[in-house]
Amino acid sequence: MKINFILNDNIVNIDIRPDKPLLRMLREDLGIKSVKEGCGRGECGSCTVLVDNKPVASCMVPAGQVHTRKVTTLEGLESSGEIKQIQDAFVKSGAVQCGFCTPGFMISAYSLLTGNPNPEREEIRAAVSGNVCRCTGYTKIIDAIELAAEYIRRFK
Amino acid sequence: MKETKRVKRDSDIRVDARIKVSGKARFIEDVEFANMLHGATIRSPIPHGRIASIVNLEKIRNMPGVRAVVTANDIPGENIVPFVKQDYPCLAPDEVKFHGQAVALVAAETVEEARSAARSAEFEYEEYPAVFDAVQAMKPDAVHVGGEDNVHSYFRIRKGDVDKGFREADVIVEGVFNNKHQVHCYLENQGVVAVPESGGGISVYGSMQCPFYVQNALVKVTGIRYSGIKVVQTVTGGGFGGKEDVPSILASHAALLALRTQRPVRIIYDREEDFISMSKRHPARTRVKYGATKEGKITACEAEYIVNGGAFCTLSPIVAWRGVVHISGPYDIPNVKADSYAMATNTVPCGAFRGFGQTQANFANECLMDELAEKLDMDPVELRKRNILKTGSRTSTGQVIGESCGLEETLIKAAEKINFKQHFGRDKGIRKKGMGISTTFYGVGLGAEGEYFAKAGAQVYVKEDGSVIVAIGNVEMGQGSNTVFNRICADTLGCPYESVEVLQPDTTRVPDSGPTVASRSTMVGGRAVLDAARQVCDTFRKVAADKLGVKPFDIEVDAVDSRYRCSRGEMSYFEVVNEAYRRREKVAAQGWYRVEGCTFDQETGQGNPYSVYTYSANACEVEVDTETGQVTVTKFAAAHDIGKAIHMISAEGQIQGGTVQAIGYALHENLVLENGRILNPSLTGYTVPTSLDACDVIPIIVEHPHGEGPFGAKGLGEPPMIGSAAAILNAIYDATGIRFRHTPCLPEDIVKELSKLSI
Numbered sequence: 032m033k034i035n036f037i038l039n040d041n042i043v044n045i046d047i048r049p050d051k052p053l054l055r056m057l058r059e060d061l062g063i064k065s066v067k068e069g070c071g072r073g074e075c076g077s078c079t080v081l082v083d084n085k086p087v088a089s090c091m092v093p094a095g096q097v098h099t100r101k102v103t104t105l106e107g108l109e110s111s112g113e114i115k116q117i118q119d120a121f122v123k124s125g126a127v128q129c130g131f132c133t134p135g136f137m138i139s140a141y142s143l144l145t146g147n148p149n150p151e152r153e154e155i156r157a158a159v160s161g162n163v164c165r166c167t168g169y170t171k172i173i174d175a176i177e178l179a180a181e182y183i184r185r186f187k
Numbered sequence: 188m189k190e191t192k193r194v195k196r197d198s199d200i201r202v203d204a205r206i207k208v209s210g211k212a213r214f215i216e217d218v219e220f221a222n223m224l225h226g227a228t229i230r231s232p233i234p235h236g237r238i239a240s241i242v243n244l245e246k247i248r249n250m251p252g253v254r255a256v257v258t259a260n261d262i263p264g265e266n267i268v269p270f271v272k273q274d275y276p277c278l279a280p281d282e283v284k285f286h287g288q289a290v291a292l293v294a295a296e297t298v299e300e301a302r303s304a305a306r307s308a309e310f311e312y313e314e315y316p317a318v319f320d321a322v323q324a325m326k327p328d329a330v331h332v333g334g335e336d337n338v339h340s341y342f343r344i345r346k347g348d349v350d351k352g353f354r355e356a357d358v359i360v361e362g363v364f365n366n367k368h369q370v371h372c373y374l375e376n377q378g379v380v381a382v383p384e385s386g387g388g389i390s391v392y393g394s395m396q397c398p399f400y401v402q403n404a405l406v407k408v409t410g411i412r413y414s415g416i417k418v419v420q421t422v423t424g425g426g427f428g429g430k431e432d433v434p435s436i437l438a439s440h441a442a443l444l445a446l447r448t449q450r451p452v453r454i455i456y457d458r459e460e461d462f463i464s465m466s467k468r469h470p471a472r473t474r475v476k477y478g479a480t481k482e483g484k485i486t487a488c489e490a491e492y493i494v495n496g497g498a499f500c501t502l503s504p505i506v507a508w509r510g511v512v513h514i515s516g517p518y519d520i521p522n523v524k525a526d527s528y529a530m531a532t533n534t535v536p537c538g539a540f541r542g543f544g545q546t547q548a549n550f551a552n553e554c555l556m557d558e559l560a561e562k563l564d565m566d567p568v569e570l571r572k573r574n575i576l577k578t579g580s581r582t583s584t585g586q587v588i589g590e591s592c593g594l595e596e597t598l599i600k601a602a603e604k605i606n607f608k609q610h611f612g613r614d615k616g617i618r619k620k621g622m623g624i625s626t627t628f629y630g631v632g633l634g635a636e637g638e639y640f641a642k643a644g645a646q647v648y649v650k651e652d653g654s655v656i657v658a659i660g661n662v663e664m665g666q667g668s669n670t671v672f673n674r675i676c677a678d679t680l681g682c683p684y685e686s687v688e689v690l691q692p693d694t695t696r697v698p699d700s701g702p703t704v705a706s707r708s709t710m711v712g713g714r715a716v717l718d719a720a721r722q723v724c725d726t727f728r729k730v731a732a733d734k735l736g737v738k739p740f741d742i743e744v745d746a747v748d749s750r751y752r753c754s755r756g757e758m759s760y761f762e763v764v765n766e767a768y769r770r771r772e773k774v775a776a777q778g779w780y781r782v783e784g785c786t787f788d789q790e791t792g793q794g795n796p797y798s799v800y801t802y803s804a805n806a807c808e809v810e811v812d813t814e815t816g817q818v819t820v821t822k823f824a825a826a827h828d829i830g831k832a833i834h835m836i837s838a839e840g841q842i843q844g845g846t847v848q849a850i851g852y853a854l855h856e857n858l859v860l861e862n863g864r865i866l867n868p869s870l871t872g873y874t875v876p877t878s879l880d881a882c883d884v885i886p887i888i889v890e891h892p893h894g895e896g897p898f899g900a901k902g903l904g905e906p907p908m909i910g911s912a913a914a915i916l917n918a919i920y921d922a923t924g925i926r927f928r929h930t931p932c933l934p935e936d937i938v939k940e941l942s943k944l945s946i
């Protein structure tokens with residue numbers, strides 16, 4: 032099936048099996064490596080991307096479904112500079128250990144802070160509850176998202 | 188010689204954080220080779236029996252994309268993946284001993300083709316009776332699985348006279364405690380790539396903790412000599428012990444397929460295959476008995492520790508040994524008798540998991556300490572204070588505790604942090620609060636039973652522009668060791684942190700440095716880096732001294748400002764490097780460290796099993812919903828005497844992460860097996876803590892430096908996982924008045940027991 036969609040501000044035209052998971056298409060056919068497969072079943076959040084600005088587990092989205100839609104990954108947000116404050120805050124707060132879950136967490140954090148620039152700690156906990164981290168115990172990730180909110184407010 | 192003045196910056200960042208937040212860190216699925224094939228594994232459908240044949244083997248060979256099928260008959264070397272013993276076949280020869288055991292391998296052009304070919308396997312088999320429970324496996328008429336009478340290994344401790352000790356006791360408590368499996372659930376599943384080299388050798392890249400174990404396995408299975416094997420660790424997405432033994436199996440499998448096809452072969456497990464096949468934390472049944480005087484002095488401890496090692500022994504002997512060495516707790520007890528058994532059963536093998544046999548043993552003894560305190564009508568903190576190890580105390584193995592024992596300080600600080608005070612189930616209403624406490628100690632490193640591997644190497648090489656490469660043999664898997672090695676090197680050489688680059692471990696670059704396990708990287712790997720950096724630093728001192736017209740002894744290295752100073756003047760680190768190059772000095776050095784002096788008598792269990800101990804105390808508050816049985820951990824203070832924190836944020840991260848793994852272990856991680864088959868091999872079926880299950884763990888770093896560790900540092904990786912579950916169960920008792928003696932302590936267990944109370 033031929034589909035076209037916007038990937039990180041670029042138009043993509045691709046001939047793809049429509050039931051191929053978006054995660055596999057991004058990694059194997061489009062060279063997007065920040066999306067990680069931790070479970071392949073929508074359980075861990077390591078493959079979180081934005082589809083039309085909403086966070087989704089890309090392993091659960093058939094490629095055919097993104098036809099005419101907008102897909103944004105860490106690569107796109109990094110080159111546009113939009114996720115810099117979140118990256119800086121994750122680095123500064125010690126929110127990164129093994130790093131495998133990190134891109135997914137940052138996408139969820141970006142989505143949260145876009146809609147809610149000043150979240151409470153409990154709101155942050157809820158917003159990232161679909162992302163599993165086995166290393167950090169979450170405290171420093173939540174610290175990082177609080178700090179990112181502060182960076183963004185200061186930046187504006 | 189004047190000591191180097193160290194850099195002190197509290198908020199400095201990890202060396203790998205930047206690349207990881209960019210999404211560009213190369214994990215195993217990001218490593219690709221031209222012409223690469225994908226491997227998949229055909230696994231046993233039964234827990235015990237004889238696989239007569241794969242009946243459709245020829246059909247599988249001809250399936251779309253399939254390039255090779257390999258069975259036990261096709262192994263060029265020995266059919267053994269070597270661990271502590273030589274009992275684990277690379278591929279099942281005919282007899283299979285657990286459901287999911289690897290029987291054959293497929294290589295195909297795509298992952299889907301390989302997996303679909305492996306799934307289509309049809310077997311002709313004869314099923315044997317099986318045994319799944321460790322205690323059942325001890326019975327004389329039990330089916331034989333492995334070892335002698337199903338015992339993978341046995342250890343004991345005999346100190347003093349326990350009968351006399353119990354006679355002297357005014358109060359005796361005894362309990363039997365049970366733990367189920369725990370699964371590591373690192374976010375990155377197991378994976379490797381094997382690449383055949385033109386000279387007949389093989390290179391393996393992979394997510395792993397122990398490149399040198401992988402090297403040993405490849406030599407054994409392929410028959411290629413050591414010099415033809417190269418193993419490189421790739422960025423590893425979590426390990427927690429789960430990537431100690433299993434990568435040797437994957438690497439052997441990928442190597443067999445690569446040698447057969449002469450093409451690179453990648454094997455990455457999906458989450459379900461990872462769950463089914465990889466080694467887990469041992470289920471355990473532990474009986475502990477304490478006797479104490481009415482003043483609260485423990486007079487005797489007796490314990491029996493039985494762990495389910497599964498079908499093959501992998502690391503079970505050392506797990507059983509570490510468990511028994513620590514089972515009486517961090518207390519000075521004159522009379523101790525303890526026996527420890529690792530049993531063979533027809534379940535998936537159990538291996539290493541953070542805590543390594545101490546998690547279960549200390550769960551039992553620390554819950555029982557609470558029962559002892561209650562029976563003595565004594566505060567549990569006070570009871571511990573009267574018995575804990577201090578400098579000059581003797582452990583259960585008769586070892587005298589020397590320097591660096593901050594246990595009492597951890598206990599006081601953890602309790603103070605949450606205003607520890609028992610509630611005694613007095614809370615009215617549906618939600619009841621309770622508090623619990625635990626104390627533990629942890630022998631750092633491999634100890635007497637792992638002495639053969641208790642060594643590490645490193646190379647420090649200063650380049651012409653002053654940048655430094657550090658080659659090491661112990662791996663970064665998220666715990667922060669590369670940052671620690673960076674700091675140790677930079678603070679010794681007196682250069683900026685930014686100048687030092689720590690390379691990925693590669694077995695061709697550094698001598699065998701043992702495994703990355705047992706919380707040993709900072710202490711042992713760190714000493715090797717220190718050794719190498721000191722040698723180069725000595726050269727630089729001579730160069731600087733000569734240039735400045737003083738003796739090397741007069742040079743002070745200031746790592747804060749990266750300067751070599753003396754009363755006559757000073758040079759920057761970079762000027763010194765320049766001068767060293769001008770003079771053609773040797774600007775690289777090999778560092779080496781080996782742990783000495785560990786002893787253990789097999790008959791009596793007496794000796795100095797470890798040279799250094801880390802001490803810990805956990806205090807927590809829980810809230811129990813008595814209608815739903817839901818337990819919420821509301822406060823958790825974890826205090827650890829780690830000698831010296833080399834990198835504070837990483838140390839805190841280890842404490843917080845390990846403690847939250849223990850929350851999962853205590854309250855919800857529930858692996859369900861039926862006739863040896865795992866029924867819930869997924870992150871939905873087996874639930875690890877999410878951000879909503881965790882609480883903000885408060886890390887408390889206590890620093891009683893130890894002379895053996897670099898800058899006084901001891902090990903920290905595992906201790907946060909050891910005493911935490913007991914503290915939580917003790918808090919549940921305090922809230923509800925019900926003693927639970929098992930993990931996971933599920934909401935349904937709590938509701939069931941509470942309903943009995945109200946009848």
